[in-house]
Amino acid sequence: MGVAATVTGGPGGGxxxxxxxxxxxxxLQAVNAVIVSxxxxxxxxxxxxxxxxxxxxxxxxxxxxxxxxxHLCGYRGRRHVGxxxxxxxxxxxxxxxxxxxxxxxxxxxxxxxxxVWGNKASVLVGDFLFSRAFELMxxxxxxxxxxxxSRASSVIAEGEVMQxxxxxxxxTDQTAYLDVIRAKTAELFAAACEIGAVVADRPAADxxxxxxxxxxxxxxxxxxxxxLDYSARQMTLGKTIGDDFREGKITLPVVLAFQRGDEDDRVxxxxxLEDLDQAPGDLDRAMxxxxxxxxxxxxxxxxxxxxxxxxxxxxTLPPGAPRQIMGEVVDFCVERAF
Amino acid sequence: MGVAATVTGGPGGGxxxxxxxxxxxxxLQAVNAVIVSxxxxxxxxxxxxxxxxxxxxxxxxxxxxxxxxxHLCGYRGRRHVGxxxxxxxxxxxxxxxxxxxxxxxxxxxxxxxxxVWGNKASVLVGDFLFSRAFELMxxxxxxxxxxxxSRASSVIAEGEVMQxxxxxxxxTDQTAYLDVIRAKTAELFAAACEIGAVVADRPAADxxxxxxxxxxxxxxxxxxxxxLDYSARQMTLGKTIGDDFREGKITLPVVLAFQRGDEDDRVxxxxxLEDLDQAPGDLDRAMxxxxxxxxxxxxxxxxxxxxxxxxxxxxTLPPGAPRQIMGEVVDFCVERAF
Numbered sequence: 001m002g003v004a005a006t007v008t009g010g011p012g013g014g015x016x017x018x019x020x021x022x023x024x025x026x027x028l029q030a031v032n033a034v035i036v037s038x039x040x041x042x043x044x045x046x047x048x049x050x051x052x053x054x055x056x057x058x059x060x061x062x063x064x065x066x067x068x069x070x071h072l073c074g075y076r077g078r079r080h081v082g083x084x085x086x087x088x089x090x091x092x093x094x095x096x097x098x099x100x101x102x103x104x105x106x107x108x109x110x111x112x113x114x115x116v117w118g119n120k121a122s123v124l125v126g127d128f129l130f131s132r133a134f135e136l137m138x139x140x141x142x143x144x145x146x147x148x149x150s151r152a153s154s155v156i157a158e159g160e161v162m163q164x165x166x167x168x169x170x171x172t173d174q175t176a177y178l179d180v181i182r183a184k185t186a187e188l189f190a191a192a193c194e195i196g197a198v199v200a201d202r203p204a205a206d207x208x209x210x211x212x213x214x215x216x217x218x219x220x221x222x223x224x225x226x227x228l229d230y231s232a233r234q235m236t237l238g239k240t241i242g243d244d245f246r247e248g249k250i251t252l253p254v255v256l257a258f259q260r261g262d263e264d265d266r267v268x269x270x271x272x273l274e275d276l277d278q279a280p281g282d283l284d285r286a287m288x289x290x291x292x293x294x295x296x297x298x299x300x301x302x303x304x305x306x307x308x309x310x311x312x313x314x315x316t317l318p319p320g321a322p323r324q325i326m327g328e329v330v331d332f333c334v335e336r337a338f
Numbered sequence: 339m340g341v342a343a344t345v346t347g348g349p350g351g352g353x354x355x356x357x358x359x360x361x362x363x364x365x366l367q368a369v370n371a372v373i374v375s376x377x378x379x380x381x382x383x384x385x386x387x388x389x390x391x392x393x394x395x396x397x398x399x400x401x402x403x404x405x406x407x408x409h410l411c412g413y414r415g416r417r418h419v420g421x422x423x424x425x426x427x428x429x430x431x432x433x434x435x436x437x438x439x440x441x442x443x444x445x446x447x448x449x450x451x452x453x454v455w456g457n458k459a460s461v462l463v464g465d466f467l468f469s470r471a472f473e474l475m476x477x478x479x480x481x482x483x484x485x486x487x488s489r490a491s492s493v494i495a496e497g498e499v500m501q502x503x504x505x506x507x508x509x510t511d512q513t514a515y516l517d518v519i520r521a522k523t524a525e526l527f528a529a530a531c532e533i534g535a536v537v538a539d540r541p542a543a544d545x546x547x548x549x550x551x552x553x554x555x556x557x558x559x560x561x562x563x564x565x566l567d568y569s570a571r572q573m574t575l576g577k578t579i580g581d582d583f584r585e586g587k588i589t590l591p592v593v594l595a596f597q598r599g600d601e602d603d604r605v606x607x608x609x610x611l612e613d614l615d616q617a618p619g620d621l622d623r624a625m626x627x628x629x630x631x632x633x634x635x636x637x638x639x640x641x642x643x644x645x646x647x648x649x650x651x652x653x654t655l656p657p658g659a660p661r662q663i664m665g666e667v668v669d670f671c672v673e674r675a676f
Contacts, residue, residue, distance in 0.1 A: 043496045045503055097461050100438065123435050123461050124498045130465070131491035134472055138485045146476045146484065153469035158381045160462045165383055 016332035069196020072322035096126035159183025189218030216310035223303035226251035354670035407534020410660035434464035497521025527556030554648035564589035
């Protein structure tokens with residue numbers, strides 16, 4: 001499950017993300033400047049490795065959510081910039097640690113940081129960025145923000161361990177899978193949005209609404225990401241498909257296809273995803289089974305449901321361009337699968 | 339360099355550590371209770387793996403330093419208990435991440451957590467404990483403590499990366515080596531002591547004095563630890579020697595012996611520590627070279643010097659049993675090598 005997936009717009013689909021980028025405007029440049037300046041260290045390997053990940057790190061969706069949430073809440077100060085950088089540092093540290101490979105596992109085809117610098121360097125630079133995130137929060141000085149993001153960090157780690165325990169286990173059910181992505185993906189989306197209300201000193205109800213928006217958006221985002229790994233749409237964007245399959249990752253499409261399949265199907269899933277015994281043609285068969293059992297369309301339906309909940313959560317917040325754009329970006333992220 | 343080394347007393351040598359344990363008394367039991375209660379998680383693998391490390395985690399020297407420092411500063415509250423647990427969580431997370439093995443490296447003979455549960459689980463549970471440490475600090479509510487420990491965490495990560503860059507490099511000089519241990523070991527000792535003054539609300543000069551005490555103690559502690567890995571004394575305690583040698587770790591004894599050796603010696607060190615090409619008898623030869631060049635005695639002399647600076651740093655602080663015992667525990671830790 002590549003949580004690193006970039007949010008790139010396909011033909012005609014990029015307008016809402018562009019609108020979000022326009023909304024946060026110069027603030028995003030300021031966040032990027034903080035990121036670059038605060039990943040520096042006299043220890044040369046740290047900015048080298050961190051730069052590799054940060055440069056490849058997609059469109060800064062999470063920090064943009066912090067900026068947009070603060071904007072929506074009418075915030076006019078500068079604190080959201082450092083905190084958005086802090087959110088991105090936590091995300092980057094998570095990516096680095098998520099890519100650490102056990103001896104028993106396959107390496108990805110792509111040159112992840114651990115493939116270039118080794119597992120240990122990835123772990124330690126992740127630790128550095130994680131610590132730096134907390135230093136940024138301390139400089140900001142809000143114990144409420146520190147509470148939200150330290151809790152989110154614990155929950156993310158729990159989610160990653162849960163994912164490890166369900167990895168390659170075709171017996172994983174939908175509830176267990178949703179628990180994993182709620183912890184490992186949705187929690188940081190939720191925290192990123194919530195702190196926007198905190199810096200703006202808005203009432204708890206607004207912080208809670210933004211938390212719900214982020215959490216549901218994160219669920220939708222991860223479900224779409226899981227679908228994209230098996231989607232022909234992904235290929236038209238020039239990306240590889242089947243990474244999750246090759247790694248034996250159990251995502252919702254697989255959970256649904258496994259449960260709905262017959263014994264032959266289950267033998268296939270166990271061989272390919274549990275034993276990682278894969279032959280040419282297996283990915284095609286997997287995609288055929290996912291299609292036959294409506295696994296991708298049903299996962300997308302669930303993603304849409306979470307997306308609708310995210311947009312609905314915004315309803316109690318002040319109307320205007322920020323709210324409008326934050327709603328549209330959810331729709332865009334959900335529909336990018338098509 | 340096993341920073342996890344337990345501080346066990348040899349025959350007749352344990353009195354000062356026992357005095358420290360007696361000084362902190364019930365508070366240490368309270369710290370242990372917080373550690374056990376806060377490493378719990380609905381995700382079963384987390385307490386299992388964390389328990390494995392925490393149970394094997396030595397004598398809780400760092401949290402005892404927080405407790406003793408608070409005591410020395412006349413503190414009578416309970417905040418030092420949670421913060422001492424936080425310090426131990428950071429230390430444990432560091433150990434877990436320090437044990438992550440690259441494909442290219444040797445595994446240790448002992449069953450470290452990563453050998454039992456895998457690299458990835460060790461990384462993620464380390465992340466959980468690290469996040470939990472920050473949650474404990476947030477509950478405490480002191481931004482000064484958060485500042486000290488978030489900075490310490492960044493510096494530790496930098497030190498670990500520096501160590502990685504000097505690993506297996508016989509060209510490492512004394513300055514580079516001391517920079518590594520100052521960051522990876524001394525920084526947390528220093529922070530553990532400093533926060534004792536912060537909770538007691540003492541003037542900045544007292545916090546600085548305890549910071550110096552901890553930093554110099556940490557340097558002495560690590561140097562002794564490096565000596566013990568090649569020390570016959572270690573064998574009489576029933577421990578293995580030569581772990582650092584087998585892993586190709588460059589510690590100060592090796593730095594000195596390499597610099598003082600002739601070309602034959604250097605060929606030997608390069609083969610065994612850089613190429614990790616080791617044969618039976620090599621450890622004996624290494625120990626013989628360390629002895630011939632006074633590498634262990636000179637490292638010990640340096641450890642004593644740092645130890646003396648640590649004790650001297652206490653001089654401006656209130657006299658009494660806590661100060662006396664904190665001085666003696668340094669001497670004990672230095673002399674445990676004999």
